[in-house]
Amino acid sequence: VTSREAEAHDLLRARVGADTLGHCERVAETAARIAASYGVGVARARLAGLLHDWSKEEMAVELVSTARRHNLPVTDADLAVPYLLHAPVGAVEVRDALPGIDEAVLRAIAAHTCGAREMSELDMVVYVADAIEPGRTHDAVKALRGAVGSVPLRELFARTYSASFRHLLDKRRCVHPVTTDVWNALVAEVKR
Ligand SMILES: [Fe+2]
Ligand SMILES: [Fe+2]
Numbered sequence: 001v002t003s004r005e006a007e008a009h010d011l012l013r014a015r016v017g018a019d020t021l022g023h024c025e026r027v028a029e030t031a032a033r034i035a036a037s038y039g040v041g042v043a044r045a046r047l048a049g050l051l052h053d054w055s056k057e058e059m060a061v062e063l064v065s066t067a068r069r070h071n072l073p074v075t076d077a078d079l080a081v082p083y084l085l086h087a088p089v090g091a092v093e094v095r096d097a098l099p100g101i102d103e104a105v106l107r108a109i110a111a112h113t114c115g116a117r118e119m120s121e122l123d124m125v126v127y128v129a130d131a132i133e134p135g136r137t138h139d140a141v142k143a144l145r146g147a148v149g150s151v152p153l154r155e156l157f158a159r160t161y162s163a164s165f166r167h168l169l170d171k172r173r174c175v176h177p178v179t180t181d182v183w184n185a186l187v188a189e190v191k192r
Contacts, residue, residue, distance in 0.1 A: 031129035037149035048108040055090035124157040
């Protein structure tokens with residue numbers, strides 16, 4: 001454990017409840033394991049996993065006002081489901097709390113809910129880790145866990161992303177426009 005990681009852990013423990021802390025710790029471990037199996041930087045993956053839900057417990061009004069203060073885009077979809085803003089807001093708040101933190105880690109935090117059109121390897125590792133950490137029980141989780149290391153990382157991400165997209169549809173939940181964008185970019189790329 002690096003001193004940066006220990007510092008991050010202390011700060012996180014002071015601001016989130018036990019459930020979120022446990023989830024973050026499991027995502028950190030899972031991200032480290034996925035990163036190791038794909039030759040992606042393990043320390044960065046662990047740190048991004050640990051910090052990804054930094055702003056998850058903030059109230060909707062707080063998320064919206066922080067996003068506006070930092071000039072992050074706030075669309076109608078974000079106002080309808082402000083919870084999704086915890087990813088981009090988390091990135092700006094982690095930047096303030098841990099000055100000098102790796103920009104790649106911040107990017108992975110920002111991309112962990114809706115994804116992004118261009119996903120780095122680290123972004124994909126954190127996205128997948130969030131979905132398959134040992135506390136998750138959704139239908140697709142077993143198959144996704146089994147695919148780690150046996151399919152390319154891009155394919156693992158595509159499978160994870162489609163499982164969460166399908167879940168949104170099954171639950172008749174709102175689909176963020178960024179999600180359809182990312183999806184379209186993903187399928188265009190896979191076909192190529
Ligand atoms: Fe999250
Ligand atoms: Fe999470």
